[in-house]
Structures are given as C-alpha cells and as structure tokens.
Amino acid sequence: MSKRITDSQLIGEIGESAAKTRFLNIGFQFDGRSRLEAGIDGIAEIMNDGTPLAKMIAVQVKATDKAKYSNETDEGFTYLLQAEDLHYWRTSNLPVILVLYRRSDDSFYWKEIPDAFSVEERKLVFDKNADLLNHQAADSIAQLTVSKAGHGYYVPPLGGGEDALVNMLPIKLPNEIFVASTPYSPKQAMAILLDKDEPPRFDWAIKGRTFWSFHDPRKECTAQIVDFDQVEAIETSTIAYHDEIDEQHNFSFLLKQVLRHQFKQDLGWNKERKIFYFLAEAENQNRAFRYRSSVNRAEADVVNVVKDRKEDHRVSFVRHHAFSARFELLLDQWFLIISPTYHFTTNGFIPHSYPAALLAGKKRLDNNASLRGQVIMWHRLLSGSEVPKDDLFGSHHSGEKYLDFGSPPSVSLPTTVPEQAWVSAKPKKVPETQDDLLEGL
Structure with a gap:
C-alpha cells in the first residue's frame, strides 16, 4: 500500500x-x-x-x-x-x-x-x-x-507614546491636629458614642490611650471620650511625617476615617471589600454625576440600574461606581491612591449575593480610557470642584472639609503601555486593628 x-x-x-x-x-x-x-x-x-x-x-x-x-x-x-x-x-x-x-x-x-x-x-x-x-x-x-x-x-x-495619568491625589492637610488623652480603648469609645442621643462621629483615632482628630473634640460629641482638660492643638506635621512606620499607619487610618465622614452623604463604605461607593438616592433609581473631564463636561451614571434582558420591568442588579482607597506617605507628601472598581446591589441598598461574577464581567469591558475617566471623576468629587447633578448648593459633603485633594499627576511615556500590563498585587491580610472595629459602622 x-x-x-x-x-x-x-x-x-x-x-x-x-x-x-x-x-x-x-x-x-x-x-x-x-x-x-x-x-x-x-x-x-x-x-x-x-x-x-x-x-x-x-x-x-x-x-x-x-x-x-x-x-x-x-x-x-x-x-x-x-x-x-x-x-x-x-x-x-x-x-x-x-x-x-x-x-x-x-x-x-x-x-x-x-x-x-x-x-x-x-x-x-x-x-x-x-x-x-x-x-x-x-x-x-x-x-x-x-x-x-x-x-x-x-x-x-x-x-507610539502617550500621557499617563497616575491614580494618586496629593492631599493638603489641615495645619493643626487635636491630641488628647483618653481613658478608653477604641471599642469602648465607639460604644459610648453610639449610646448617646446625638449623632456619633468616628473621624478620629485612638492609639495607646491617645486621641487624634482634626476637629476640636471639646466642641463635639467626642468630648465624652477624651480628658477634656488634656486637649491640645499641635502642628499636624508633628504626627503626619513621623519616621516610625506604625505611626504612619495610625495616621493613614485617621485619614480614611476623615474621608468617610467628609463624604458620608454621597459615599457608602463596604466593609467586606473595603471600598467606597456612590450611594443610591432612591430604590432602583439611577444617579448621575456631572463633572469636567480632561477637555469637556461629562456626565456619568454613578448608580446604574440594569434591567433584565428578557423582562424589561425587572431589575437584574444595580451597579455603583466605587474605588478602593489607600493612603501613602511619599517624600513628605501624603497621597490618596485610588483604584476604580464597582459595587453591586439588588436595588441600590441591599448587597448583591454574587458580586464577583458581575465585577469580572464589567472589568473585562474597562480599558485605559474608561479607567482614566473614572480617576478624573473621583478627583472632581473629592476635590469639591464639581457637585452632583441635583446638588446645586454643594451639600454633597458633611460641611466640614478637613482634607483637600489636588489633581492627579501626569507623566509622559515614550511608548504606549499595553492595556493589560497594569496589574495590582494581591493585598496581604493584616492583623485586626482599630480599623476593623470602626469600619463596619
């Protein structure tokens, strides 16, 4: 053959x-x-x-x-x-x-x-x-x-080359910070504030029986958790630029608590994923945010109701623009590092049971341009240079603005970076701190 x-x-x-x-x-x-x-x-x-x-x-x-x-x-x-x-x-x-x-x-x-x-x-x-x-x-x-x-x-x-936007917002800190002694641990102090009739506030930090805050505790509900006669205002730089890494971690925690308080009317906090996300204004209702992009004015649906493809009257899920926040001290300058992401609910308020699959699907659609736009959008909100669509009087934050955020830096790259070349390291698990005690509130 x-x-x-x-x-x-x-x-x-x-x-x-x-x-x-x-x-x-x-x-x-x-x-x-x-x-x-x-x-x-x-x-x-x-x-x-x-x-x-x-x-x-x-x-x-x-x-x-x-x-x-x-x-x-x-x-x-x-x-x-x-x-x-x-x-x-x-x-x-x-x-x-x-x-x-x-x-x-x-x-x-x-x-x-x-x-x-x-x-x-x-x-x-x-x-x-x-x-x-x-x-x-x-x-x-x-x-x-x-x-x-x-x-x-x-x-x-x-x-060819391109201009890259770095997802870091420089922070302008208040000139002074209030320091006081306290007889309470963070957990005890939290319980005391929650037990009172007036609204509690948690934009403070306690470490080793020492209380820190940018607000004067003698004039707020936090007067109940400090030694009143031991309150002292000192220069923020004394604490903010400490050489010891543990002190920097404590200050970073304080910054996160202040951020949560400053934008509590617009941003929610998800304890499990440790992310900030746009709050819904009503059940199953879209929410838009107007801001100026790199060139023109833009509008983003920061809370987006997604309907079922087969049954248009039925809500499949609600997607919220979100970001994870990390505070870092680099060369005597504090930065807020923003990593855009999404939060999913069933109706704008109830967390979705299977957010991982929805997040993976949405992330596959994101590219460099969309992430750049999200970084710009978050800067506009946090810096106060723009206000939400239905908030003409700027009441989108608590009225106390302790943190000011500058523009994200831009660098010119000689070559274009591949879309998928940017990867983030998997976060390491850290031991329980006062962060874990307060972040669920």
Whole structure:
C-alpha cells in the first residue's frame, strides 16, 4: 500500500506555516519546533522595531479547513481545550497562547491559557473582534511576558507614546491636629458614642490611650471620650511625617476615617471589600454625576440600574461606581491612591449575593480610557470642584472639609503601555486593628 499523508496532517502543516507568516508580519520572530512536540508548535519572540527582546511566548496552533467552531455566531464562539493539553501547558515556564487558524476564510484568533484554568472549566470564549491575531494584538501578546511578581518589568510595545495619568491625589492637610488623652480603648469609645442621643462621629483615632482628630473634640460629641482638660492643638506635621512606620499607619487610618465622614452623604463604605461607593438616592433609581473631564463636561451614571434582558420591568442588579482607597506617605507628601472598581446591589441598598461574577464581567469591558475617566471623576468629587447633578448648593459633603485633594499627576511615556500590563498585587491580610472595629459602622 502506498504511503499517504492524511488531510489532518496536511492542514496541520498549513496552519503552522500560516501562523509563522502571521507572527512575522506582526513583527515577532517565530521558530517552529521539531516533530517531537507534544503540545507546543512554536516559540514567538517579541521584537521592538526589529530588535529581539529575548521575551518568549509558547504557541500552540490548531488549524481547520472550513469547519465551524462550537457555538459560532457573528460575534464569537467557544473552544474546548483537551485535558491532556491543559495539564502539559500548566507546567510551562513560558506564557502559553492558543492560535486558531481556519483556511477557508484565512482567519486567525488567539487566546492566552490562564495559569489558574482548571481542568473542569476548560472552555475558552473567543470574541471575533477582540481576539483577532493581527497588528492590534501585538501589545496584548507582548504584555504576557511581564512578570506578575513584584514590580516586574515592562516590555516596550510597537506603538507610539502617550500621557499617563497616575491614580494618586496629593492631599493638603489641615495645619493643626487635636491630641488628647483618653481613658478608653477604641471599642469602648465607639460604644459610648453610639449610646448617646446625638449623632456619633468616628473621624478620629485612638492609639495607646491617645486621641487624634482634626476637629476640636471639646466642641463635639467626642468630648465624652477624651480628658477634656488634656486637649491640645499641635502642628499636624508633628504626627503626619513621623519616621516610625506604625505611626504612619495610625495616621493613614485617621485619614480614611476623615474621608468617610467628609463624604458620608454621597459615599457608602463596604466593609467586606473595603471600598467606597456612590450611594443610591432612591430604590432602583439611577444617579448621575456631572463633572469636567480632561477637555469637556461629562456626565456619568454613578448608580446604574440594569434591567433584565428578557423582562424589561425587572431589575437584574444595580451597579455603583466605587474605588478602593489607600493612603501613602511619599517624600513628605501624603497621597490618596485610588483604584476604580464597582459595587453591586439588588436595588441600590441591599448587597448583591454574587458580586464577583458581575465585577469580572464589567472589568473585562474597562480599558485605559474608561479607567482614566473614572480617576478624573473621583478627583472632581473629592476635590469639591464639581457637585452632583441635583446638588446645586454643594451639600454633597458633611460641611466640614478637613482634607483637600489636588489633581492627579501626569507623566509622559515614550511608548504606549499595553492595556493589560497594569496589574495590582494581591493585598496581604493584616492583623485586626482599630480599623476593623470602626469600619463596619
């Protein structure tokens, strides 16, 4: 019997050759492997203007002649990974991408194989617009070589430069801070204030029987938790710029409590996720915020009621613009570091039971432009330069403005940063502090 090359072998060879040509046209090097390959067809090397960068990506090519993909529509399709392939890829010391090639329409799609992908959940979802393997995908593929541990390193992409907005707002602190002795622990002081008839306030900190606040406790309800004759006003810089890291942490806690109090009429606090979010004004009702963006005036639906697609009268969930806040002392300047995110409720007030899935879906749609807009929006609110749509008299904060926020700094970058290259480190769990005692209020 004569030897015969099967159609499957032939289309496989055609697919690998076509993929190599496509990577070369994009500007990457591509080296195919030997016949002994077990799930990696080639290695793509990132190049910048023809200069190899020694940043490698493992590529597996799956080719077909004209067959349709699973669940294929005009928008996308799904692809089920083989369990043995997934086991093999998970041991790789290189990022791995899957490239799908169809000869009938000369289409190329690509997708990263996530590290945390489980064998039980091994279905990839492809978007026919977002996942095309072309010149526009070069930056996204290059960013896969960025280290996810520590500060990592940056792979220069193939595009031009851009201006980057840093999500840090410089803080102008009050000139003086009030210090007093107290016989109470934070938990005891909190119980005393909650037990009284007048509205309590918690924009203070207690550490080692010493009370700190930017307001004069002798004139407020906090007079009940301090030694009245021991209250003293001192320069804020004495405490704010202390060399000891524990003292800086205590001051950071005070700043967060003051922020919560200053914007309590507009911003809620989610204890579990430790985020600030726009409060709803009424059940199942949108809320808009008008502000000036980089150039023009803009309006954002900061509380957005999302209806069920099948039953328009039924509310599926309510999405709130939100941010996580971190206070940092850098070179004798305190900053508020803002990380935009979202909070989800069922009707504007009751927390949603499954917010993680909703958040993941929304985050996938966010890009550099939308995040930039959110940072600008939060600056406008916190700085008081803009007021909410229905708040013409500026009553959106408590009336006491102890913290002033400057504009986020802008830096000019020589090259465009890939959209997904910015990753945040997973926060470390910290031991219980007075923060945990008060943040749930």
